[in-house]
Amino acid sequence: MTELTAPRLNNLVAFHGHFCPGLATGVRVAEAALSALGTRAEDEELVAVVETSNCVVDAIQFLVGCTYGKGNLIHLDHGKNVFTIARRSDGKAVRIAVKPVTGRGLTSDQQALVARVRGGDATEKERQQFGVLWEARGRALLEMPQEDLLDVETLENYALPERAVIEPSESCDGCSVQVMASRLITLGRRRYCVTCQITHQLTCLAEHRVVPLYVTQIGVVENELMPADAPSSPGSARARSPRSRVVVHEAYRKGLEGLALGQMVDVLFYFSKAPAEAPLLQHPRGDRTVPKRGVFTLRSPHRPSPIGLTAVEILELVPDGLVVAGLDAWHGSPVLDIKPHKD
Numbered sequence: 058m059t060e061l062t063a064p065r066l067n068n069l070v071a072f073h074g075h076f077c078p079g080l081a082t083g084v085r086v087a088e089a090a091l092s093a094l095g096t097r098a099e100d101e102e103l104v105a106v107v108e109t110s111n112c113v114v115d116a117i118q119f120l121v122g123c124t125y126g127k128g129n130l131i132h133l134d135h136g137k138n139v140f141t142i143a144r145r146s147d148g149k150a151v152r153i154a155v156k157p158v159t160g161r162g163l164t165s166d167q168q169a170l171v172a173r174v175r176g177g178d179a180t181e182k183e184r185q186q187f188g189v190l191w192e193a194r195g196r197a198l199l200e201m202p203q204e205d206l207l208d209v210e211t212l213e214n215y216a217l218p219e220r221a222v223i224e225p226s227e228s229c230d231g232c233s234v235q236v237m238a239s240r241l242i243t244l245g246r247r248r249y250c251v252t253c254q255i256t257h258q259l260t261c262l263a264e265h266r267v268v269p270l271y272v273t274q275i276g277v278v279e280n281e282l283m284p285a286d287a288p289s290s291p292g293s294a295r296a297r298s299p300r301s302r303v304v305v306h307e308a309y310r311k312g313l314e315g316l317a318l319g320q321m322v323d324v325l326f327y328f329s330k331a332p333a334e335a336p337l338l339q340h341p342r343g344d345r346t347v348p349k350r351g352v353f354t355l356r357s358p359h360r361p362s363p364i365g366l367t368a369v370e371i372l373e374l375v376p377d378g379l380v381v382a383g384l385d386a387w388h389g390s391p392v393l394d395i396k397p398h399k400d
């Protein structure tokens with residue numbers, strides 16, 4: 058039976074909104090998890106992977122301390138009554154499945170009552186009867202032996218999901234809403250949230266018969282070149298960094314396998330800090346004494362598709378990417394691709 062104190066149960070009920078069999082089941086799931094894994098997660102010590110969204114999950118959030126906002130509650134929308142709770146320090150986990158309700162079934166009258174309440178056409182008296190019935194079922198679940206209610210399987214070395222990443226938010230160029238940087242979609246000269254990119258594509262197609270193409274940001278440049286120091290006139294030369302770190306997003310790191318020290322690679326990056334205007338005729342290297350030329354004859358960052366391409370030498374292979382020499386991308390530039398350089 059449960060070891061939850063009455064005040065703590067009251068707080069849980071206040072959090073969830075009502076007492077119900079699902080919440081009672083959640084209490085038992087949470088207790089089974091904590092008895093196997095130790096104390097509640099104050100921060101991200103534990104991670105819960107829940108394969109359904111129901112009342113059980115609120116008890117897990119409240120009692121186990123795995124919450125959606127902290128990023129250590131992961132919902133897989135499988136509709137399965139299975140809850141896996143894992144400990145970060147050593148990968149120990151428990152996979153808890155709720156057993157079928159055999160032996161705890163409702164009479165046909167009770168089933169009819171539940172159907173009327175759920176259908177929204179129960180009388181006040183019926184709703185009261187339902188409340189009494191649900192309370193009793195919940196209480197019974199709190200009291201029954203754990204092995205009658207739950208299948209608890211212990212797992213060693215559970216493949217833990219990555220820790221929640223706190224990343225900066227940036228404005229969508231369409232609606233100005235702050236969006237997680239990695240979720241912005243680059244289309245032509247702008248970066249959009251998922252909804253605005255659809256609108257933008259449809260508008261472009263209708264107005265120009267041009268479909269903006271997707272590119273994927275695979276990483277980001279870290280170096281000492283600040284966009285604020287950059288020359289502002291179109292076409293101006295950009296400094297090269299003696300040492301830039303190309304941090305590749307976790308999801309793409311396997312793709313670096315086989316790159317070698319000293320190898321020359323082409324890094325394609327996005328001129329995310331370039332001003333919006335991209336004149337088709339520009340002074341070479343921003344030098345006003347030289348006549349203007351077409352943008353496609355220049356390496357200017359001010360271009361209709363603001364993509365940079367630089368051949369660089371690999372100085373170091375580091376766990377999160379590469380350290381390279383000679384990159385002329387500013388700090389924070391999104392990296393689009395890396396490929397071996399061909400002379």
Ligand SMILES: [Zn+2]
Nearest residue numbers: 077079080112
């Ligand atoms: Zn509930």
Ligand SMILES: [Zn+2]
Nearest residue numbers: 229232250253
């Ligand atoms: Zn938007």
